Amino acid sequence: MSAVVTTAIFLVGVALVAGVFRGFNTSLDMLLGAAVVLLPSAWVATSLTSGRSVISPIWLGLARYSLAAAGFAVLFVLRPESGPLSVLAGSALALVLPPAVVAVSYTHLTLPTTPYV
Numbered sequence: 001m002s003a004v005v006t007t008a009i010f011l012v013g014v015a016l017v018a019g020v021f022r023g024f025n026t027s028l029d030m031l032l033g034a035a036v037v038l039l040p041s042a043w044v045a046t047s048l049t050s051g052r053s054v055i056s057p058i059w060l061g062l063a064r065y066s067l068a069a070a071g072f073a074v075l076f077v078l079r080p081e082s083g084p085l086s087v088l089a090g091s092a093l094a095l096v097l098p099p100a101v102v103a104v105s106y107t108h109l110t111l112p113t114t115p116y117v
Contacts, residue, residue: 028088
């Protein structure tokens, strides 16, 4: 779950920078694209780590991508003026960053801490 939160914080920063250079709508589209991917991801992460999940991880993964697909459909129906490239950029970062955050935090935790190694 912390990888999703770290990704969300990073994406807000990237969207703000994009908003400065490309305008408010670009920033909003990036955040909405990221939210469509991160909200189902957060639900899956919570379900898998709660210990109460009776749903198989395979079904959770299928539900995650189905919810994301439905989220994109709703996004473009409710906001047809959304820029597809901005939405794609936000969603691509939301897909790529959580595994990278986990890998970096795992590497940081497993590095030797003594100067003798």
